[in-house]
Amino acid sequence: MSNSLYNDFEPVSAKQWKQKIQVDLKGADYNDTLVWQSLEGIHVRPTYHADDSDTNALTIPGHPLHWDITQHVFIDDASIANHLAIDALEKGAEAIFFTAETSFDKETVFANFPFEKATIYFDLKFLDQDFLKQLMAFLKTKKASVYYNIDILGNLIETGNWFQNLSKDHEILDALYQKHSTEHLLSVNTAVYQNAGATMVQQLAYGLAHANEYLNHFKTSANKTGLQITFTIATGSNYFFEISKIRALRILYAALAKEYDVEQTCHVIASPSKRNKTLYDYNVNMLRTTTETMSAVLGGANAVSNLPYDALYHKSNEFGERISRNQLLVLKKESYFDVVSNPADGSYYIESLTQQLAAKALELFKSIEKGGGLLAQLKEGTIQKKIKESAYKEQQWFNEGKLVLLGTNKYPNTADQMKHDLELYPFVKTNIRKTEIAPLISKRLSEKVEQERLDNEKE
Structure with a gap:
């Protein structure tokens, strides 16, 4: 056919669509019946149309052409960590995200590691200048692609304290940046805001302000031009909003970076939120993480890692890690989520959400x-x-059933027993200590319900 099929139909305006909807409602109020408001204060309509927008399609700075399946590996025993990383790469992972609480034997961890194929990410819960210099020198000789994700401010937010103190942390950061300015050193962890209950607007605004602290700190550096920040984000279950959140983040960061005359694209690592994960009916967590990783991919994350369905109550295990990795493999290899790099472009709904989230966050x-x-x-x-207020409102929505977690506050399996399966403590832990600021506490929505059910389980 030489002529488009659409030429046979008259165009329908936004006004005509709304008139038709109102006729079909038979007197019911359009706003009360079909328009809902999100926690971010955004009103969502049943239809979106080209007539609703007075701007062209958005250009998303730094939207990647591909994304990496990323596997988390915790470094406790160096040889075990090496085995887990190599095994994950052999079974489909394309990047490894290493977490460590203390320094480790780098030669053992990276023995036989395929540096030419796999990207390396770090989440180091300590700041040791000598160790980091040695690690950077070692990985540079291997020509590895590495993101060190140093976030001294993020550590303060999460723990309430600096790694050492404000002055020493900045001194170490400055020394590392002076010698390794071409490396991917800096990171902004917005997942800590999300898991504590922040709205998406707050996540974007606080993440941008977080990044601004670093950009402002290095604004007089002679090596600032190539400075790039990596954002670590958590995606929740509000599918289209989460897609739009990542797109809005890239737009906002580009605008901020332009003011400092630095690289306007950022690198994004995404993983599912823990806030909506449940202890009971835990297999539903696989459905949640599937849509959440889909949002990450469609939104434009560079690297996507998954959360095992049993991560709340089981120690890391081969089965749970394999299932979580296979979810990403299915998306990439069988659902063809790697074929088109920007499928959300041109969607009136997503473009509208992106613009509204960006405007409110700015x-x-x-x-x-x-x-x-x-x-x-x-x-x-x-x-x-502010985050406590947002978290309280979200918790109220969950308690009232406005926010549904299947198997927990709707259609629970009352015969489900979990008391004897707990290898990990799945609730907020109280650690009384002196802190410089009040830390942000990650808390799941279903904790109170689950604690009551555990108490009522029969022995």
Whole structure:
């Protein structure tokens, strides 16, 4: 056919669509019946149309052409970590995200590692200048692609304390950046905001303010031009909103980076949130993580790691890790999520959400900067207070059934028993200690319900 099939149909305007919907509603109120409001304060309509937008399709800076299946590996025993990493790569992983709480034997961890094929990410829960210099020198000789993800401010937010102290942490960061400015050193962890209950607008605004602290710190550096920040994000179950969140992040960061005359694209690592994961009916977690990793891919994450369905109550195990990795393999190899790099482009709904999230986040970001910046507001407790308010509202929605977690607050299997399967403590742990600021506490929505069910389980 030489002529498009669409030429045989008259175009339908947005006004005509709404009129037809109102006729079909038979007197019911359009707004009350079909328009719903998200936690971010965004009103979602049943239809979106080209007439609704007065701008061209969005250009997303740095949207990747491909994404990497990423496997998390915790370094405790160096030889075991090496085995897990090599095994994961042989079974489909394309990148490894190493987490470590103390320094480790780098030669053992990276024995026979295929540096030419796999990207390396780090989440180091310590800041040791000598160790990091040795690690960087070692991996440079291997010509490895590495993201070190140093986030001293993120550690303060999560733990309430600097690694050592404000002055020493910045001194180490400056020394590393001076000698390794071409490396991917800096990271902003927005997952800590999400898992504590922040809305998407807050996640974007706080993440942008977080990045601004680093950009402002290095603005006079002679080597600032190539500076690039890696964002670690958590995706929740609000599918289209999460796609739009990542797109909005890239737009916002590009605008901020332009002001500092640095690289306007950022690198994004995404993984599913823990906030909506459940202890009971845990297999539903696989459905949640599938849609959440889909959002990450479609939104434009560079690397996507998954959360095992049993991560709340089981120690890391081969079966759970394999299933989580296979979910990503199915998306990439069988569902062809690697064929098109930007499938969300042109969707009126996603474009509208992206614009609204970006606009609201930018407004909040500006108010944070007027208030002295992120660090100042963290010290005042303003950020913590705002996130607590958002988390409380979300918790209320869950308690009232407006926010549904299947198998937990809707259609629970009352015969489900979990008391004797707990290898890990799945609830918030209280660790009383002196801190410089009040840390952000990650908490799942279903914790109270689950604790009550555990208490009522029969022996």
